[in-house]
Amino acid sequence: MALLQAQERTEEQHSTIRKIREEGNIPAVLYGKNVKSKAIFVNVADFMKTLRENGRNSLITLKVNGEEYSVMLRDIQKDSLRNEIIHADFHAVDMKTEVEVNVDVHLVGEASGVKDGGVLQQSLHQLSIRALPTHIPSSIEVDISNLQVGQTITVADIQTNGEYEINHELTEVIASILPPKQEEEIHSGEQQEPGQPEAMEGRETTPE
Incomplete structure (x- = not known):
């Protein structure tokens, strides 16, 4: 200590x-x-x-x-x-009493899905946990090496070894691999409706 x-x-x-x-x-x-x-x-x-x-x-x-x-x-x-x-x-702290803290989540490894052109998205950068003071990890490492395009890692996938309890829903997503097309849509915003002309920048129209 x-x-x-x-x-x-x-x-x-x-x-x-x-x-x-x-x-x-x-x-x-x-x-x-x-x-x-x-x-x-x-x-x-x-x-x-x-x-x-x-x-x-x-x-x-x-x-x-x-x-x-x-x-x-x-x-x-x-x-x-x-x-x-x-x-x-x-x-x-009382060494025999559990405390609640936020612990950083570190993604380790290179995801297979990234090698195939997918894009890594980390949704949770910290996890709230409850543990005895001596069992609090400095960080929580999540191995993403086998993560494929379209797959996710959720809170349920974290191995706590019985040392701490995670204060999140088991279905909460920690990391995922987005398909390349989906990533492009996220950056470009909403898709234009078919048949709708593009708006002209710098022009204003007035009602007749």
């Missing part, structure tokens, strides 16, 4: 929070069952390194004032203009 150091914040003034960010830190909050909520901050470089090496849904040991908490990153807030993280929420 990755270790991330944090320090407790004693002031909530806007100027104090701004100074924390200017010094290369991210204001955050720690909360959870049987845990007193704490206003904290973490070093932005350490935080990004932890996410990069362990993933968004990983378990983290958060050390605050000498105390260690098993946490998961519940939420982050970003400055949309600068694309910088400006706040983070850490949730202290």
Whole structure:
């Protein structure tokens, strides 16, 4: 489990929070069952390194004032203009209690249908799952190597090995291979009705 150091914040003034960010830190909050909520901050470089090496849904040991908490990153807030993280929420978890998280879906392999001219379409890029903290996968890999034109992979095809439960209908489509003609229609929009003249661009007609 990755270790991330944090320090407790004693002031909530806007100027104090701004100074924390200017010094290369991210204001955050720690909360959870049987845990007193704490206003904290973490070093932005350490935080990004932890996410990069362990993933968004990983378990983290958060050390605050000498105390260690098993946490998961519940939420982050970003400055949309600068694309910088400006706040983070850490949730202290009970290792014996299931939690719900969203996990990225990664398609692996080259589909046979693509080799035959079909077009791959991924409908679900994330799956909502329920699992014990120790059973949460960093991502869900879906092998599409044998997927032919006209075939689909649905939620029912995912092998969970009993480690987690997927919160989706079993019939929901994750990926499919579209025939080349169908792909062209999607990009070109609605087909023109037969016998109907094309509209002339740049001209307006007025009723007589």
